[in-house]
């Protein structure tokens with residue numbers, strides 16, 4: 001196997017930048033790591049909740065080479081989706097829903113995947129070696145790979161943040177069978193800060209650097225299909241799709257810049273939408289409204305369930321009718337959430 005030159009790496013970085021990526025760093029895909037053991041502990045403790053796909057792909061997920069034994073180098077890409085302002089001010093109006101920043105524009109999976117494929121094609125042509133591309137859904141641990149590549153570090157909230165971009169970075173990975181020169185890993189720079197751990201509305205961090213996904217509002221609003229336990233319904237406030245609290249309070253965001261990607265720019269209807277409008281969505285209206293958005297994946301029923309919990313928390317009597325209309329909804333989880341909201345508003 002040939003060792004490839006530094007100038008090829010510079011060419012890869014230039015191409016990545018031209019494709020709109022804000023960071024491009026390389027790491028060994030071969031070296032051993034502790035991330036696989038941490039993943040085992042996470043699953044053993046049941047912290048993945050109903051995300052069965054983590055458990056069923058555990059063997060491949062533990063290490064890049066368990067996923068693809070030819071992998072030698074990981075090319076890790078970051079795309080800045082910085083909102084430019086503090087999104088948490090939107091939580092102040094309880095009659096409007098909070099949609100997390102990552103889901104306010106086009107679906108990032110589609111956006112990044114196309115560009116990763118273009119870059120991967122270039123790398124394959126230059127090296128003559130096989131490549132594979134990944135964003136989010138594949139059984140590959142992207143955050144520890146990104147840290148090893150020097151893109152940033154996994155903070156106490158477990159996400160990858162960087163001194164240059166703060167907390168608003170999507171990750172994508174290309175694995176290559178070629179051996180390329182790699183970058184230095186990044187150290188952790190959280191110090192004594194605990195802002196993200198303290199702000200979490202559901203106390204989802206059993207310890208720094210560890211998350212219990214079952215308590216995380218991102219999991220509950222997006223991944224979890226059933227009726228929520230009572231304590232989380234109230235704690236959710238107006239968060240109806242994902243949650244950004246632990247990212248948004250991080251002091252390293254002072255260096256974050258607004259995303260330069262037009263397709264990730266927030267659509268008006270995704271920023272603090274009125275809850276009454278959302279509760280009235282039927283299947284067709286839901287699909288039309290969230291056509292290109294990642295939100296479409298969860299479907300109308302799960303989305304309206306989230307909206308109803310937020311209506312219950314709003315304290316706004318004007319929203320009672322919106323909830324009342326859904327008490328007999330054919331979806332039992334929506335109907336349960338509607339009854340809960342009506343009772344909470346009446347209490």
Ligand code: B12
Nearest residue numbers: 035038042100136142158159160170171209218219242243
């Ligand atoms: C499953 C998943 C989730 C789950 C679980 C989250 C989690 N922290 O694992 C849920 C649904 C909750 C979720 C939520 C979110 N997610 Co998510 N998610 C993933 C996914 C698909 C896999 C992550 C994974 O492997 N988790 C398993 C656990 C074990 O991994 P981990 O938390 O990283 O564990 C590490 C540390 O906790 C540590 N650790 C664990 N135990 C111990 C013990 C000790 C002693 C120590 C020192 C360390 C340690 O080591 C582990 C390995 O590095 C990745 C995409 C991918 N393929 O990687 C996206 C990904 C992590 N998600 C992403 C995003 C944007 C989010 C949200 C911000 C979305 C939102 N706004 O609602 C939230 C953030 C919530 C949070 N605080 O983490 C981005 C993060 C980008 C970044 N810059 O980090 C990713 C990378 C997708 C992408 N391609 O961009 N997500």
Ligand code: SF4
Nearest residue numbers: 200216217243245246
């Ligand atoms: S995303 Fe929200 S609920 Fe999940 S860990 Fe962060 S602050 Fe807590």
Ligand code: SF4
Nearest residue numbers: 155156190193196250
């Ligand atoms: S808020 Fe503080 S502890 Fe959390 S990731 Fe940022 S620097 Fe680290």
